[in-house]
Amino acid sequence: MASMARLDDDTLRDRFVAVRALSVALARPLSDADASAQSMPDASPAKWHLAHTTWFLETFVLAPLGHRPFDDRFGFLFNSYYESVGPRVARGSRGLLTRPSLREIVDWRAHIDGAVDAAWGRLDGPARDLVELGINHEQQHQELLLTDLLHLFAQNPLGPAAYPGPLRAAVQPEAGWTHHDGGIFRVGHDGAGFAFDCEGPAHDVLLRPYALARAAVTNGDWAAFVADGGYSTPALWLSDGWAWVQREGIAAPLHWRGDDAMTLAGLQPRDANAPVAHVSFYEADAFATWAGARLPTEHEWEVAAQGSDAWAGNQLDTPGPVAPVGGTGLFGDVWAWTASAFLPYPGFRPAAGAVGEYNGKFMSGQMVLRGASCATPRGSSRVTTRNFFYPHHRWQFSGVRLAKDL
């Protein structure tokens, strides 16, 4: 992570308790089987998210204090992509770990939470930075837990609901564009408060005048794209995108089912006014071409968002139905695909050590998304946050906000 002005102690402790509790609350409606299954290699079981975030604290915060592991074997089971920290269960085989059970993982969580609590007074500055990193890391996994769970339940012909509905109705989105002058602007995280390593260093960028749509593209807009043959017109698509459409037989956003959509509250009627979600970068780009517009660069988005209230939008506070409901905020509802590849900022240097593997190694082949979604824990996304996924990925709440040149 970038250097940071540290949170005061009570705030950090309160956030630690709240974040750790939310993960468990999100998993409460899940059966042991629900929490153990893995619907594709890109996704992980809910249980794995609960365990991996706990392993992070045990390994990076508690182990240096001499804490004995709760179970020596869990490190192997719940390590993820940290190549430096030993062998791992194959990414696509996480769903075969039916033991330890969800209950045992929840017990482990309680044990670790207690150990962090007991050790609190002995945590020095760097250790508290790691706690803060752990909190933010866990919030990322909370969002993944929800999107992975939605993907799992969407494979089940029964269309189960994880949380009780009904969903709120979307409001009519605001039409038109906001205009932005060109010039030199400061972007990236300046080190005040928490940020992930890839958000810095802050630096100047040169922008040309541009316009940004006041609202995200809606399900209704997308239905018009579908009706106009959007998915069968190669000229609208990037070459890789067209190959993907053909190979995978793509003809609609991921969770559309006829006039309904699969949600965490089960199968629900699709709201034409709600922002479209679960589209890939390829789809976002093709839609923009069809609409005679383009995707914004990540810097255009960031400059437009500077001064925005990152707490606007329907982000996650508590377990419950999760779905885009619309509005005009840049934060919430759906992440916005940008036209920017996920690459290092000028002067970027990965941190040393295993935690230093954090984001730099993923700077290849992925595209940046900005903002936040309805599944993003409130307060965990900043104006400088750079989310990133491969251009074919669409199991996140990923959507589209158009831009154009002026």
Place this chain on the structure above:
Amino acid sequence: MASMARLDDDTLRDRFVAVRALSVALARPLSDADASAQSMPDASPAKWHLAHTTWFLETFVLAPLGHRPFDDRFGFLFNSYYESVGPRVARGSRGLLTRPSLREIVDWRAHIDGAVDAAWGRLDGPARDLVELGINHEQQHQELLLTDLLHLFAQNPLGPAAYPGPLRAAVQPEAGWTHHDGGIFRVGHDGAGFAFDCEGPAHDVLLRPYALARAAVTNGDWAAFVADGGYSTPALWLSDGWAWVQREGIAAPLHWRGDDAMTLAGLQPRDANAPVAHVSFYEADAFATWAGARLPTEHEWEVAAQGSDAWAGNQLDTPGPVAPVGGTGLFGDVWAWTASAFLPYPGFRPAAGAVGEYNGKFMSGQMVLRGASCATPRGSSRVTTRNFFYPHHRWQFSGVRLAKDL
């Protein structure tokens, strides 16, 4: 199934109750997650076995009596390879059905058992034949439930035990060969008592004199094959087998782990006197070549087994540790790979209708195994039973009994 002299009513009813109860008993130590996971497309979740066998009764026995399905959606979820009975969940995606839960499936089972019980007096002859077929079908799935579960637990680095150990020690196997004259012999099922369709018609075969080993090949024998470079000597292998060894990096039977083996009682020391299990046809054939012998044909095995007590060997009665323990019986411990492809007997005709899809459609590419294994429910295998798997399959308790020409 072949025509059959029907069991008397009480015997059939007793067997129905006992078989239905054993399935549930086998699943008792399993968590909801254990019962829901699928470790490979060839295997199915335990829950699926419990459900599919219940779907069979509901569809083929109860539905014709006007029984309303317990849940209309279960037919789609738990149908298997019956192409005539509508769409199905993709074979490799059964592990994603985390709902309905194990508990709901067990409730469904109780409901169907009650419905069969209530309808008993109204079952005519053909319906009772279907009950008997259902019993035998379920016993096949009991064995699969155990081998699929072992495969699942073997993927878990924790090596969990499904049932408490310890395992019994194997006895020293008897050495030498039994000699058998050539001539014309009657093989196949003659229609008295239950048999699967592929076991008939009974017909004459012409055999040349042959010898059959008194005991199955043991772990100790196999270790000598490994030590002698068996897995790295192409001349010992069938061409397809050698390609498989190279492609998959095969160097030992499936569940060997160093000097231990993964069992349903967890990781256990490997017993040199116990029959080797979990070898493929390719391995069995290569071993036989190495040993200067060959595999018996299915008819050689059957003629030798005529008059044998099919109840000998350590077959499954009750839940508990399941592993080969040795002895000289042809039934029990491990299935014997034969040199015979699974092909129709002269005069074979598949039964009409959906149940008629039963075995005939699998008569391509698979090899016959004979006998029974420690995971075969006692009483469910006959001298005419033809088990069959693809030549690379080895997650069953499949082993080797050698033969040679005289």
Place this chain on the structure above:
Amino acid sequence: MASMARLDDDTLRDRFVAVRALSVALARPLSDADASAQSMPDASPAKWHLAHTTWFLETFVLAPLGHRPFDDRFGFLFNSYYESVGPRVARGSRGLLTRPSLREIVDWRAHIDGAVDAAWGRLDGPARDLVELGINHEQQHQELLLTDLLHLFAQNPLGPAAYPGPLRAAVQPEAGWTHHDGGIFRVGHDGAGFAFDCEGPAHDVLLRPYALARAAVTNGDWAAFVADGGYSTPALWLSDGWAWVQREGIAAPLHWRGDDAMTLAGLQPRDANAPVAHVSFYEADAFATWAGARLPTEHEWEVAAQGSDAWAGNQLDTPGPVAPVGGTGLFGDVWAWTASAFLPYPGFRPAAGAVGEYNGKFMSGQMVLRGASCATPRGSSRVTTRNFFYPHHRWQFSGVRLAKDL
């Protein structure tokens, strides 16, 4: 190969010269590029066939006499499946050997032919057996050269002709069945004259009465199967066959193109009276089920063929148009898929040494075809010949002759 009464010297020498010359004549219309390309891993370039058969003579006949290889590197390039004789070019990469050129290979052939001629007087009995094996081996490759070439040209939208047409018109095939008594019959090669190892030992088999169709199934018959929905009716298919049809999108024999078919004389109108060719075992079996019949076993076929003139049918004498033209002979036009898996005969033992790898290692997963095709060199197929391919293979001139029980 099986033991054999040796051909007299002049006959052997004449056949050697004739067979070697036919291979070169078959390749004469081919460009260097035609002879170098490989259309799929199962096929080989024509140049490779010309070279591999030459390598066989150089390695097994000439090398023991102290002959220095023409080019040391050719052994590596043109060895095939002889695991004992060192590394090989990957099976699917043979089409990348654009050097040596077709011309260089033809020169190599002439050199080796000269060397064999010069050494003729020094060839002892076993060496002459190897020459005879080499002749028969080369005849097998002549047929493959033609079927591989047809497959290659069929990939080209231009539909090139290898040989000038037009094709002869097929005669109206004879209807009805020949009836055959049951009993004990002698089958397999008894050692008089050449045979491949897998054709023996001769042994007795027990057959039940059966009938065999007087003619092979025709294109017209097959069109009726297609029109009746044969390719979309799962109940007609073996399970593996149905999966293959679905996965590969199979809806007609391999080289059908609308009302035409691709042949070695280019795209030609399809003759309804000609035997259907280029169908897989799966298709043959489904057709037989649809027709209310079955495929013959290889022994039924052989017993019916005993006494037949193996020279009947339109087998290959000289380069020219190659296509089935019909008639009632068991030899010629198309190979007949049988219901028999390719397995060792009782008492079969592979020969020792590298040549001993010949056929035994392929006795897994393949089905036997009997007879001969229009691409089989005249005189190279016997009543005991066992051709074999995987059940999905269909680039050979493989067809169907129906059987039924009496």
Place this chain on the structure above:
Amino acid sequence: MASMARLDDDTLRDRFVAVRALSVALARPLSDADASAQSMPDASPAKWHLAHTTWFLETFVLAPLGHRPFDDRFGFLFNSYYESVGPRVARGSRGLLTRPSLREIVDWRAHIDGAVDAAWGRLDGPARDLVELGINHEQQHQELLLTDLLHLFAQNPLGPAAYPGPLRAAVQPEAGWTHHDGGIFRVGHDGAGFAFDCEGPAHDVLLRPYALARAAVTNGDWAAFVADGGYSTPALWLSDGWAWVQREGIAAPLHWRGDDAMTLAGLQPRDANAPVAHVSFYEADAFATWAGARLPTEHEWEVAAQGSDAWAGNQLDTPGPVAPVGGTGLFGDVWAWTASAFLPYPGFRPAAGAVGEYNGKFMSGQMVLRGASCATPRGSSRVTTRNFFYPHHRWQFSGVRLAKDL
């Protein structure tokens, strides 16, 4: 293409003749088989390059003038990625087109060259722009012809030479760095002279001070990276890169063979002073990390190259040995991988129509390379040229020039 100040008529005509002639000269040492084979889906046969560039002229320049196609079927065979212009031969099946022959393609070329010559006076401005685009398009294919041919010959264990050696010895490269100030710079093509569409619009970029290595990384440097365990140290690699190294078993640049390297003059001793070639972006990035440096952005490279002589370096004039020989020029020897993803410049708009598919559709997933290589036709690369390949690609003459922050 971008708008352009047109070449005067004689210059254009001279260049047309010279470029068309060079393609044929490059193919002269090739056999029909050499020119027809395809070693991987990314590569194309030499014959295909010769034909496709001819199809381009026939379709875009001559057809609008009423020219009748030389052969109606060639459009289908030799179209490439122009989705708007109808169906195509599958990308990986180009090597199966053994007909038409190399000779026929060369004849077609002569016919088209004559037709363009005859029509010259009737070509209006836009048509001449298309001729100029055709020339530049053909020069790109000349480079691909050479790299594809090298890849093909590298698959052949004989290591054939396309052109006679020996190669020139590399000179000792200059050490150290050139320093560059930060500031606002103009990059991209301003419309004067030919450029591909993706090179514009010209626009300002903001750069920070940086240094660029005086010379490309050499084979000697790379050998030190290998010796230091570069290919087995995950911390040096991007995540996708490490997965690629593991999956493909990568341990050296593509054409290294022990102490030799495969070249277009056959297998040759590797020159430690020559620039390393045939490395992927993943390898380039890992090397830079290992060296404590980074790759330059494409804009850093372009600003440093402004004013450079694009004709420096050993670029292609005539057929002959092609290999990096070193020096300090930014143009020639090897393309330099940059840290920049291939994305549209601000204000980029694809041209309308089929030719408009040109580059924009590839702006996803690929990385920019700058400069030129020894296989780049002299005069065909500019300071604004943006070459692009996927990060795992390495069959081009792709190398590394390091950068660092100041």
